[in-house]
Amino acid sequence: MRKQLMKGNEAIVKSAILAGCRAFYGYPITPASEITEAAALYMPQTGGVFLQAESEVAAINMLYGASSVGVRCMTASSGPGISLMQEGISYMAGAELPCVIADITRGGPGLGNIASEQGDYHQVVKGGGNGNYRTIVLAPYSVQEMADLTALAFELADRYRNPVVILADGFVGQMMEPVEFAEKATLPRLPEWAVAGTEESRANMITSLHMGTDDLEAHENALEAKYRQAERNETRAEHWYTDDAEIVLVGYGIIGRILKAVTADARAMGINVGLLRPITLYPFPTLHFQRLARRARSFVVVEMSNGQMLEDVRLALNGACPVEFLSRVGGNVPSHEDVLKFVLAHARRLAEQEQMAHV
Structure with missing residues (x-):
């Protein structure tokens, strides 16, 4: 396949679509804005949904809904926006909902500046929301890896039913390099656990609420077993x-x-x-x-x-x-x-x- 010259941010979107992503909800922020722009351009061309949310809080909750019905979905932001998404990320991890989140990091804390930094490591690797959960985090160092690791991110998100973060500094998001994409696209499919509005999925329940102490403990132990499995099988x-x-x-x-x-x-x-x-x-x-x-x-x-x-x-x-x-x-x-x-x-x-x- 012929290579294409593009920014790392654009490579994420093209690779996501080839990986079966059909919904993008986000709010633009430098240095991640090109992801939102590319999603607005390409997602409707594939029959997918693009929506610029009113805020990052709204965007992550839209992902909760889209993922609940079995749609491969993603969002993108940078440090201040990722901070606003942390509650929703915790909810999605607790409800075992797959999604992909691109964090193109900028200087911080607070508003910081729009230059590249790596100060978001703690908030995404350690988990910035409440409770005992983890997100899988992938760190590309080239535009080619922006494409390759995006495809991997959707595979891992579905495999572990968990949010996956692509953590890339602003340099990698903004630089342009030749990229080769997968020759074969992944077609969207409906997972068996989804709440799809059908008779078959009527019994499915998507929630992060477990009121009984023993029920919540059992749920958290199941999540922990899943994370231990990822630690054994997915280190790169x-x-x-x-x-x-x-x-x-x-x-x-x-x-x-x-x-x-x-x-x-x-x-x-x-x-x-x-x-x-x-x-x-x-x-x-x-x-x-x-x-x-x-x-x-x-x-x-x-x-x-x-x-x-x-x-x-x-x-x-x-x-x-x-x-x-x-x-x-x-x-x-x-x-x-x-x-x-x-x-x-x-x-x-x-x-x-x-x-x-x-x-």
């Missing part, structure tokens, strides 16, 4: 030159691209550096870290946040290796030169420590 990460890496660089989204260039430069200087790029932020690829820790001397985490993923890296390693951290916030991106300088200084310190140990 990219390894690049990690087989002999003594220093493992860690970053997701646009940072992963910078770290690849740094890895190549460091290797050219004779330093055994590798890259571990988490693709699923939940479930977090804990075992990938633990396997690399058997050989690596240290990990270097780079984020456009104040260290939100850093916490999960430290938990995954559980003290098996030291972890260094480099960040920029406010919409600033760590430059290739700054990261390389940081890595080289760290490598020198490791070499000095090794020399001291042999004295």
Whole structure:
């Protein structure tokens, strides 16, 4: 299939339609607005529904209704809008309703600015709504992955009957690259659990309300079993030159691209550096870290946040290796030169420590 040149935000919509999505409800916000614009253009052409809601609160509740009747549906926003959706996301997780939510992150907290940041990690990976629930979170680092992971997001949403978030920084949403889409589209189908207004679906019940304490406990235990299954089967990460890496660089989204260039430069200087790029932020690829820790001397985490993923890296390693951290916030991106300088200084310190140990 011929590749198409487009923004990451547009790639999400085209891939969603090919994945059987037939309803989009959203409210435009920079740097995610092109998703709403593309959905307005393409969704009606496929017999689908596009509606610009009056707010993000309305949009997420429209998803609740659409998903309840078995329609593959999605929305998109950025940090402030995702904050407004958190109650609805909790309701959908509690009611076991699949949907896809694209979060194209901007600077925060509050209104922040419209530059790219990675400060939404906690609110989507840890869950910003009430109760014991999780959302599956996928982190693309290219426009091609915006398309590929969107298709995967709909598969996982249906498989686990749960909201799935595509967490992409503004750089990936706004950049243009060639994209190749799936040659075969997925046709919409009605799931057996849906409330479809038919005699067959009359007994189906969609709710997150369980008044009895034992009933709610049983429901939460069932949700937890589902999340444990996802942790066993759905973790994804990219390894690049990690087989002999003594220093493992860690970053997701646009940072992963910078770290690849740094890895190549460091290797050219004779330093055994590798890259571990988490693709699923939940479930977090804990075992990938633990396997690399058997050989690596240290990990270097780079984020456009104040260290939100850093916490999960430290938990995954559980003290098996030291972890260094480099960040920029406010919409600033760590430059290739700054990261390389940081890595080289760290490598020198490791070499000095090794020399001291042999004295």
